Amino acid sequence: MIEKGGRARAGEPAVVRTRAELAAALEAAPRPLGLVPTMGWLHAGHRSLVARARTECATVAVSIFVNPRQFGSQADLAKYPRSEARDLAICAEEGVDLVWAPGVDDVYPAGFDTTVRVGAVARPLEGAARPGHFEGVATVVAVLFGAVRPDRAYFGMKDAQQLRVIARMATDLSLTTVVPCPTVREPDGLAMSSRNVHLSLAERAAAPVLHRALAAGRARWEAGERDAEAIRDAVRAVLAGEPLARVEYVSLADDATLAELDRVEGPALLSLAVRFGSTRLIDNLALG
Ligand code: PAF
Numbered sequence: 001m002i003e004k005g006g007r008a009r010a011g012e013p014a015v016v017r018t019r020a021e022l023a024a025a026l027e028a029a030p031r032p033l034g035l036v037p038t039m040g041w042l043h044a045g046h047r048s049l050v051a052r053a054r055t056e057c058a059t060v061a062v063s064i065f066v067n068p069r070q071f072g073s074q075a076d077l078a079k080y081p082r083s084e085a086r087d088l089a090i091c092a093e094e095g096v097d098l099v100w101a102p103g104v105d106d107v108y109p110a111g112f113d114t115t116v117r118v119g120a121v122a123r124p125l126e127g128a129a130r131p132g133h134f135e136g137v138a139t140v141v142a143v144l145f146g147a148v149r150p151d152r153a154y155f156g157m158k159d160a161q162q163l164r165v166i167a168r169m170a171t172d173l174s175l176t177t178v179v180p181c182p183t184v185r186e187p188d189g190l191a192m193s194s195r196n197v198h199l200s201l202a203e204r205a206a207a208p209v210l211h212r213a214l215a216a217g218r219a220r221w222e223a224g225e226r227d228a229e230a231i232r233d234a235v236r237a238v239l240a241g242e243p244l245a246r247v248e249y250v251s252l253a254d255d256a257t258l259a260e261l262d263r264v265e266g267p268a269l270l271s272l273a274v275r276f277g278s279t280r281l282i283d284n285l286a287l288g
Contacts, residue, residue: 013062013096015088019147022100026148029098030058035150035176037141040064041081042090045184045192049154050094052181057152061098062091063144065107070136081197100148107143116142118172122165124258125251126282129273134165141166145175152176158183158191160269160284161258183283185211191283203276206244210274213238214285217252217270221287228252228261228268231287235272248273248280255286264288 016022026033034053038046046062053060064087071077084101091099116138127134145153153176155163167178184192189211190204199207217235225231235250253260255267264287271284 011092013088013091013099015099015101017100017102018106019102022102022147025098029061032057032151033059033061033148034179035144035148035153036060036062036096037144037153037155038062038064038087039066039080039194040087041083041194041197042087043184043192043194043196045156045158047090047094048184049156049181050091050096052179053152053154054095056179059097060095061100061148061150062096063148064099064101065140065144067107067136067140068104069108069139070133072130072133079198081194100144107140115139116169118165118168121161121168121256121258124161124253124260125249125271126161126273129248134162137162138165138169142169142173142175145170150176152179154179154181156181156183157286158193158283160271164256164258189215191281193281195279195281198279199276203244203279206242207276207281209239209242209245210272210281210283213250214270214272214283217250218285218287221264221268221270226264228264231264231270235270239272239274244276246275248275252287255288 014025016025034057036049036053050060066080068077115135117135118138122134155166155178157163157180163180170176170178188208190208213235216238217231220231220234232250232252239245239247250272252268252270255269261268268287269284270287273282
């Protein structure tokens with residue numbers, strides 16, 4: 001186990017904040033090292049990433065950092081749920097070895113002046129809806145990879161475009177191996193997300209319509225439909241039945257490039273973004 005950098009007791013992760021503390025803890029960390037980057041408010045999806053890392057790595061590290069550069073508005077950033085004590089308890093339960101919980105100045109020290117911009121795969125969908133979002137994500141993940149130097153890094157498929165953006169960057173810059181992990185869902189189909197906490201009771205009851213709608217689209221594809229708009233229409237028809245759902249987009253795109261399709265002839269990604277009140281949720285299912 002890790003001795004340098006602040007390990008308190010066996011069973012609890014070492015918690016480090018500064019880059020110097022992190023470097024000291026990493027010196028003592030057995031390899032391979034798996035990193036699970038998070039913004040905290042951990043849930044079953046994060047637990048599954050840690051569990052996967054546990055099976056493949058001698059050391060499992062979790063980063064907890066709410067990255068201001070990936071939020072479009074200060075209001076959205078301010079309302080992002082946070083509880084470090086809760087997150088550390090979950091990390092301890094999951095057998096995490098090392099938690100890096102830096103402050104903003106540890107991640108972006110004075111003079112920091114680099115932005116990472118990934119190309120085509122970052123442009124549509126979330127990239128179009130949230131200008132600058134993926135530059136913020138790619139930049140912080142590059143900082144995390146540079147500081148932690150993980151052998152493997154674990155990301156959920158719920159954030160499908162984020163996964164592709166980070167995988168592109170990691171491959172192009174030879175940073176690490178990105179491991180995609182399946183979306184974890186509530187029993188009613190709602191994908192686990194830190195943002196679910198903002199849903200009112202009525203919105204929470206309505207939100208499983210996302211998975212039902214995607215499943216309806218996939219059922220059309222499984223039945224042999226290859227016209228992409230017909231499949232998108234099947235998704236929209238289910239969403240239209242839920243008055244609390246305000247649809248931002250329904251996409252059926254090439255699985256690798258995320259370019260919108262006319263016909264589905266190969267692997268594709270069916271995805272959507274929908275607002276319930278002030279909470280914006282995304283979800284997706286793979287076709288093929
Ligand atoms: O998916 C997230 O929680 C964040 O976007 C990430 C990858 C930790 C970067 O801040």
